[in-house]
Amino acid sequence: MKILVCISSVPDTTSKINFTADKSAFDKNGIQWVINPLDEFALTKAIKLQESQGATVTVLNVGDAVTEPVIRKALAIGANDGVRVNLDPKDSYSTAKEIASVAQNGGYDLILCGKESIDYNGGSVPGMVAQLLNQPFVNASVGLDVNGAEATAVREIEGGKETISVKLPAVIAGQKGLVDEKDLIIPNMRGIMSARTKPLQVVEPTSSEVKVQGVSYDSVPARAAVKIVSPDNLDELVRLLHEEAKVI
Amino acid sequence: MAVFVYAENINGVYKKAAFEAVSYAKAVADQAGDTVTVISVNPTDSSDLLYKYGATNVINIKDEGLKNFSAKAYAQAVSEVVDGNILVFPHTTDASSVAPMLAIMKNYSLITNVLEAPESQAPFQVKRKAFSGKGFMHAKAEGTGVILTVSQNAFGVKENAVSGSEEVKNLSVANEDTKVISHEQSSGKLDLKEAEVVVSAGRGLKGPENWGMVEDLANVLGAATACSKPVSDIGWRPHTEHVGQTGKAIAPNLYIAIGISGAIQHLAGVNSSKTIVVINSDAEAPFFKSADYGVVGDAFQIIPALTEKIKALKG
Numbered sequence: 001m002k003i004l005v006c007i008s009s010v011p012d013t014t015s016k017i018n019f020t021a022d023k024s025a026f027d028k029n030g031i032q033w034v035i036n037p038l039d040e041f042a043l044t045k046a047i048k049l050q051e052s053q054g055a056t057v058t059v060l061n062v063g064d065a066v067t068e069p070v071i072r073k074a075l076a077i078g079a080n081d082g083v084r085v086n087l088d089p090k091d092s093y094s095t096a097k098e099i100a101s102v103a104q105n106g107g108y109d110l111i112l113c114g115k116e117s118i119d120y121n122g123g124s125v126p127g128m129v130a131q132l133l134n135q136p137f138v139n140a141s142v143g144l145d146v147n148g149a150e151a152t153a154v155r156e157i158e159g160g161k162e163t164i165s166v167k168l169p170a171v172i173a174g175q176k177g178l179v180d181e182k183d184l185i186i187p188n189m190r191g192i193m194s195a196r197t198k199p200l201q202v203v204e205p206t207s208s209e210v211k212v213q214g215v216s217y218d219s220v221p222a223r224a225a226v227k228i229v230s231p232d233n234l235d236e237l238v239r240l241l242h243e244e245a246k247v248i
Numbered sequence: 249m250a251v252f253v254y255a256e257n258i259n260g261v262y263k264k265a266a267f268e269a270v271s272y273a274k275a276v277a278d279q280a281g282d283t284v285t286v287i288s289v290n291p292t293d294s295s296d297l298l299y300k301y302g303a304t305n306v307i308n309i310k311d312e313g314l315k316n317f318s319a320k321a322y323a324q325a326v327s328e329v330v331d332g333n334i335l336v337f338p339h340t341t342d343a344s345s346v347a348p349m350l351a352i353m354k355n356y357s358l359i360t361n362v363l364e365a366p367e368s369q370a371p372f373q374v375k376r377k378a379f380s381g382k383g384f385m386h387a388k389a390e391g392t393g394v395i396l397t398v399s400q401n402a403f404g405v406k407e408n409a410v411s412g413s414e415e416v417k418n419l420s421v422a423n424e425d426t427k428v429i430s431h432e433q434s435s436g437k438l439d440l441k442e443a444e445v446v447v448s449a450g451r452g453l454k455g456p457e458n459w460g461m462v463e464d465l466a467n468v469l470g471a472a473t474a475c476s477k478p479v480s481d482i483g484w485r486p487h488t489e490h491v492g493q494t495g496k497a498i499a500p501n502l503y504i505a506i507g508i509s510g511a512i513q514h515l516a517g518v519n520s521s522k523t524i525v526v527i528n529s530d531a532e533a534p535f536f537k538s539a540d541y542g543v544v545g546d547a548f549q550i551i552p553a554l555t556e557k558i559k560a561l562k563g
Contacts, residue, residue, distance in 0.1 A: 013493050013513045017382040037494045118380045118493055124358050127319060127348030136425035137319045139345035160433035167425045176494055177487040211357040211390050215373060218384040220519060226536050231545030238557045240541055245523040247502035248469060248558060
């Protein structure tokens with residue numbers, strides 16, 4: 001079985017988000033880049049399938065050379081090889097097109113990714129890839145087993161969950177729960193050393209079409225100073241919530 | 249040309265997010281002097297509920313094959329009846345699974361997590377949530393066709409009654425790639441992303457056995473319950489209740505955080521809440537800086553007392 005795991009390089013979750021002075025772009029100064037946490041669940045799931053079923057795991061990133069450390073980290077976690085499409089992606093569509101192109105040529109049985117990236121939060125790439133490849137798509141997956149040409153996925157639904165059988169090849173977008181947080185793999189020294197020699201192929205993009213442009217960006221306005229209420233005066237808190245904020 | 253909107257239902261019953269999407273579509277249509285056409289799949293609810301928010305036409309797709317949800321089959325069904333340049337979806341899990349597939353089918357632009365009415369319609373430009381709630385993006389669509397997903401609780405549900413009419417479309421879309429094996433839905437539990445009040449707790453509660461008082465407070469407020477990441481990681485509460493950057497992003501009218509220090513990742517998921525109350529024994533907890541109201545003290549004394557006082561208020 002061949003698995004393609006799509007990863008995105010995103011600002012570390014503790015990053016403060018700033019924009020350039022003209023507000024036209026995200027300010028990348030001083031940012032630490034990590035594998036998108038939701039993609040990390042997908043990657044770990046793929047490594048588990050590699051261990052249990054002998055699958056090969058290819059990790060794919062659409063990004064410029066700056067993202068290579070993140071691909072190397074995925075290789076250190078256990079992916080067999082990596083592909084980088086040499087494009088600084090401008091929107092979900094251009095990213096999905098490049099992923100679909102690599103997937104088409106690679107004959108993968110399963111494409112795994114996080115349900116969204118924590119930077120632009122499009123949540124659109126996995127579904128677009130599935131449609132471009134004319135494959136079934138399961139979103140918000142919190143469980144996955146593979147049995148031959150079929151997968152069983154558990155997806156979160158509002159107020160519950162649903163277990164679905166899916167014909168492969170398919171695109172599965174995962175989230176927290178696909179694997180437990182404690183099962184996420186921290187690369188050891190052996191993994192880091194072997195990642196240096198694992199193949200990382202760089203391919204050029206197939207298209208430059210963009211469907212959505214980020215015109216400008218704003219920060220979240222600060223809230224007014226907090227009103228502290230004494231624990232001995234909860235009547236005042238109730239009054240404020242009822243009369244001032246009008247939320248109860 | 250009408251503005252189209254996909255009204256999501258669960259087991260035939262429209263979600264609040266569907267009414268919000270119709271309200272949003274009505275605002276878009278009003279800008280351009282258009283009308284709103286709603287598409288829904290196998291609803292059992294009356295279309296009158298949709299006219300109330302501004303729908304002039306309702307197309308009810310009837311298809312036994314779509315009894316179970318499949319993103320691909322639903323996208324196919326919607327693509328067969330949609331006939332406009334603007335299509336609005338709620339940003340729910342299911343609708344935001346259908347929208348990207350449909351965007352490819354129709355060759356439309358897709359802008360997700362939309363917060364406000366469009367800034368312009370030609371070119372189409374709108375404000376959306378980005379960076380997990382730590383920033384906003386003004387996104388412009390290239391080309392004429394655009395699909396939007398409206399962030400839940402952002403635009404709000406707005407009554408705008410019109411007289412409407414309903415049309416039934418019988419389809420039989422192939423749905424062979426996926427098959428539902430089991431479906432578990434906890435009845436009566438308030439959906440966290442739709443809830444207008446959320447009561448959330450963190451490690452300050454010391455153990456899962458103490459969640460009863462959180463639930464009691466939530467019950468008197470008609471609120472959903474949530475938790476911080478460490479709490480779901482330890483297994484005190486299910487993953488589905490984790491709110492934050494890698495969990496659920498929520499935007500209720502009132503968010504009450506109990507024993508949560510307020511890490512930047514947690515704030516990212518909740519700072520779209522309209523009013524934030526923080527209850528923490530540590531006066532230095534960073535969350536107080538992002539709160540509207542704060543109480544410094546022992547949650548084990550404050551929460552039961554607050555529950556009683558709210559109960560008294562609600563009579």
